[in-house]
Amino acid sequence: MQPTITTKQPPREGSSDGLRPGLKGRHLSMIAIGGVIGAGLFIGSGSGIAAAGPGILLSYALVGTMVVLVMRMLGEMAAANPTSGSFSAYADRALGRWAGFSIGWLYWFFWVVVLAVEATAGAKVLEGWVPAVPQWAWALITMVVLTATNLVSVGNYGEFEFWFAGIKVVAITAFIVVGGLAVFGVLPGSDHKAVGLSNLTEHGGFLPNGPGAILTGVLLVVFSFMGSEIVTLAAGESTHPQRAVRKATNSVIWRIAVFYLGSVFVVVALLPWNDASIAQDGSYVAALKAIGIPHADQIMNVIVLTAVLSCLNSGLYTASRMAFSLGQRGDAPSSFARTTDRGVPxxxxxxxxxxxxxxxxxxxxxxxxxxxxxxxxxxxxxxxxWLVIAVTQLRMRSIILREGPEKLVVRMWLFPYLTWATILMIVFVLVYMLTDPSTREQLVFSGLVAVLVIAFALVRERLSREKRDDAISPL
Structure with a gap:
């Protein structure tokens, strides 16, 4: 029996009509925590360590600070107006229809591509365990299963993500504890000799490749932080969105400090930054092998697969909710804004x-x-x-105050100075990407697509305005 489809007129801006509050507090807590632990942390940290040495900790700290500030700005807007469109809907209000349209579709495009990347990464792990099933079949199976769970109800997404994120949190916490004990030679049952903090300063020093390598490290690690904003989209389908956003925003500092800085610190403290095993096995597997953990590569494969499935689950949820919001605002086909009787778009x-x-x-x-x-x-x-979030928040503060100061339950620190500082930081990273041959092509192609989408949005908005003017002009 097919579920009943309900069609709603586009609701007032900023509402989440049509979706149902199926996410519980524990779901949102784990979505918030798991959102900053992506597969990129486990897979991509090795290249950052190779580029910057122990100084990669400064790269993570710089990007982490930027993400904390962006999340604080987004938290201010999301707590005042929880909606599945999140920053796209806020950009629509503060900067114009073209801005919400452009960043919404670009974000949707980003997550659609991520679905392919993560499905392929997960398929490679599964094929290694069951080689009789081809890689393409594993990618198909994982996509179909997670699509089915997302189609049933938002609660299913939340439940899957709760357990996926829980496994990631337990794994990374255990890694930090076990690795930290090994660094100082007090790991029970291990003959690993204490290295203390010597690996941070030996082998060429803390910055073996010079201070400039910190910025190179920033470019290598910045994209592993993507996903921290998902909780503000999910808050629109929770029973207490303001409380959820405030909690997630306030906890982002310790989440980044513990999971990113804590785990990477353990790696660079345990092993020399130029140890061949980091490039060969990956930073986390190399660290586990160094302290004598048996089957370290298979353990890490399980964790990476969990991170991949979590990212797939969240990516599909995020892309669909952004498409739903675009449909609500008339920036996508109206069918995108239709929901089943369970509140699923x-x-x-x-x-x-x-x-x-x-x-x-x-x-x-x-x-x-x-x-x-x-x-x-x-x-x-x-x-x-992140740049759009920062620019939007500059304008949204006054809009929120006009609607009612009591809605400003989360405030950006030192507004507007830290907001402007964040904008300058992001622009600096974008400019630096142009100077680095390894990221120049990425920025050029992304910028080209962004320009095309913005141009389309502006032309579309102008044609819509002319059509509206023609409709009301006297004969």
Missing amino acids: RTAVLSSVVFGFVAVFFNYKWPDTVFAFLLNASGAVALFV
Whole structure:
């Protein structure tokens, strides 16, 4: 029996009519925590360590500070007006229809490409365990299963993410505790000799490749932080959105400090930064092997697979809710704003996953051409999103105050000075990307796509305005 489809007129701006509050407090807590622990932390940290040495800790600290400030700004707006469109809906109000349209579709595009990347990464792990099933089949299976769970209810997404995030949190916490004990030679049952903090200063010093390597490290780690903003989208489907946003915003500092800085500190303290095993096995596997943990590579494969499934689950949810919000505001087909009797935007979910499947196909068929272009074209979207959030918050503060000062339950620190400082930080990173050959192409392609989307949005808005003027002009 097909679920009943309910069609709603586009509701007032900033509401989440049509969606149901199916996310519980524990779901949102784990979404907030798990949102900052992506597969990029486990897989990509090795390249950052190779580039900056122990100084990669400063790279993580700089990007972490930027994310904390962006999340504080987003938290201010989301607590005042919880909505599934989050920063896209706020940009629509504060900067104009073109801004909400552009950043919403760019963000949707980013997550659709992420679906393909993560599905392929998960398929590689699963194929290693069960080689009889081809990689493409594993990618298909994981996408189908998670699509089915997202189609049933938002509570299913929350429950899956609760357990996925829980496994990641337990794993990273255990790694920090066990690794920290090994650093000082007090790990029970281990003959690993204490190294203390010597690896941070030996082997060329704390900055073996010079201070400039800190910025190179920033470019390598910045994209592993993408996803921290998901909780503000999910808050629109919770029973107590303001409380959830305030809690997530206040806890982002310790989450980044513990999970990112804490775990990377353990790696660079345990091993020399130029140890060959970091490049060969990956930073976390190398650290586990160094302290004698048996089957370290398989343990890490389980954790990486969990992170991949978590990212797939959240990516599909996020893309569909952004598409739903765009449909509500008339910036996407109206069918995207229709929900089932369980409050699920089925068309938005299916449309997102279809494009995800197309991207997976491109990854297998033309990995070095078509899919490489998709990756480059979406690569800098994270920075574009953070920049839009910061610029939007400059304007939204006065809008929120006009609507009612009591809605300002989360306040950006030292407004507007820290907001402007964050904008300058993001612009600096974007400019620096142009000077680095490894990221220049990514920024150029992402910028080109962004310009095309913005141009389309501006033309569309102008035509809409002219049509509206013609309709009301006297004969």
